[in-house]
Amino acid sequence: MNEGLNVRRSLSDAVFDRIQRAIKSGAYAIDERLPTEHTLASEFQVSRPVVRDALQRLRDQGLIYSRRGAGSFVREQGIREPLGFGQMENLSDLQHCYDFRLTIEPEAAAMAALRRTPEGLQKIKTALALLRDATNRQAHRADADFLFHLSIAQASGNPYFSTAMQALEEHIAVGMRFHGMTLRSTTDGLQHVFVEHSAVCEAIERGDASAARSLMRTHLTGSRDRLFAPKPPA
Numbered sequence: 001m002n003e004g005l006n007v008r009r010s011l012s013d014a015v016f017d018r019i020q021r022a023i024k025s026g027a028y029a030i031d032e033r034l035p036t037e038h039t040l041a042s043e044f045q046v047s048r049p050v051v052r053d054a055l056q057r058l059r060d061q062g063l064i065y066s067r068r069g070a071g072s073f074v075r076e077q078g079i080r081e082p083l084g085f086g087q088m089e090n091l092s093d094l095q096h097c098y099d100f101r102l103t104i105e106p107e108a109a110a111m112a113a114l115r116r117t118p119e120g121l122q123k124i125k126t127a128l129a130l131l132r133d134a135t136n137r138q139a140h141r142a143d144a145d146f147l148f149h150l151s152i153a154q155a156s157g158n159p160y161f162s163t164a165m166q167a168l169e170e171h172i173a174v175g176m177r178f179h180g181m182t183l184r185s186t187t188d189g190l191q192h193v194f195v196e197h198s199a200v201c202e203a204i205e206r207g208d209a210s211a212a213r214s215l216m217r218t219h220l221t222g223s224r225d226r227l228f229a230p231k232p233p234a
Helices: 002-024 037-044 048-060 091-115 118-136 142-155 159-167 169-184 189-205 209-228
Strands: 064-067 071-074
Touching: 002 037, 002 048, 002 118, 002 142, 002 159, 037 048, 048 064, 048 071, 091 118, 091 142, 091 159, 091 169, 091 189, 091 209, 118 142, 118 189, 142 159, 142 169, 142 189, 159 169, 169 209, 189 209
Parallel strands: none
Antiparallel strands: 064 071
């Protein structure tokens, strides 16, 4: 039962982070109505209670307000954050994204191993449980994959890592979706990548910064190489 609550909490965190970032970047106008709970649940592929939890947190932090029977609306903020990275337009952009991830995520994993907290470690494990469930069903969940990597950045204790990951979310998601398609086309691809994720988690849990750094680098390099490897002729 506790595991179920932890999964719901982590999913709610992910929904909260995405809506919060959209609001702060100006994607929604002041007093603009947010999509309905049903629409948001469909968009994020989560249950309505998960969306409801995220919306409550947004209300608690003064980012949105509610009108009875009308929905949730964006409250005026002080300073809006810039959008940051532009839209991904081609494969070259995707390669650049992987290059950038290779410069920050191994170090984030190493710091997470040194600075992990029980709460931070639990978020990583919850995301890993979602990946395990998907792998057992021979499926790939890009949202759980991103949550795993974001949780590691958050566990590093350095907000610059997690902010960069959140700003890159849409770009990373593109790579993860394509990578997932590549994995499903092989007999043991999904299981192999799950083992890589598990190894990173275990290194962080035991506080082995060197192993966490190396394993994350190996995982990202392998993902990039599988995605961009020349396809054999049909």
